[in-house]
Amino acid sequence: MKLLGLVLAGGLALSGCSAGPPERTVELTVRHSKFSLDELRVRPGETVRFVLRNTDPIPHELIVGDQSLQDVHEAGTESHRGDRPGEVSVAAGATAVTTYRFGPEGGRLLFGCHLPGHWASGMRGAIRVG
Ligand SMILES: [Cu+2]
Numbered sequence: 001m002k003l004l005g006l007v008l009a010g011g012l013a014l015s016g017c018s019a020g021p022p023e024r025t026v027e028l029t030v031r032h033s034k035f036s037l038d039e040l041r042v043r044p045g046e047t048v049r050f051v052l053r054n055t056d057p058i059p060h061e062l063i064v065g066d067q068s069l070q071d072v073h074e075a076g077t078e079s080h081r082g083d084r085p086g087e088v089s090v091a092a093g094a095t096a097v098t099t100y101r102f103g104p105e106g107g108r109l110l111f112g113c114h115l116p117g118h119w120a121s122g123m124r125g126a127i128r129v130g
Contacts, residue, residue: 025049030060030090033118035111038125047101054090060118061089064100064111064127073114106130 026048029036033056042048052062063073064086086100102109112124 023047025051027051027053028062030054030056030113030123032056033058033060033113033121033123035113035123035125039128040125041128042102044102044106044130045104047099049097049099050086050088052088052090052096052098054092054094054096057092058115059089059091060113060115060123061087062096062098062111063087063114064098064109066109070110070112070114070119070124074119076114102127102129 023046024042026040027036028050030053050062050064052060054060063070086098088096088098090096106129109127109129110124111127112119
């Protein structure tokens, strides 16, 4: 129990372990409700481990997916967060990890945070696949 307490105190949250072995790690730092990257490129079929470091005094999240998935989260009709690949919440001052496997086809996906007002104020970015 003591070890568990230490892990929780460290603020590390894990999610999306079912996506297979990561091929690459992408670090995203959040500062003043902005991501440190606004665009990234991945290869089709690539598995990416996202490490989300939140330096802000408020929680954030990272949602990876297409426009329709982002619309669902933005509308607030999606009740589950942090338990699927590419979707993770991060507490204030904490670090969270999620792993996402991109599909075999090229295209454009998005990532962002859907806490109220965050997406609209620019807490998002584009992912170019291929
Ligand atoms: Cu946010």
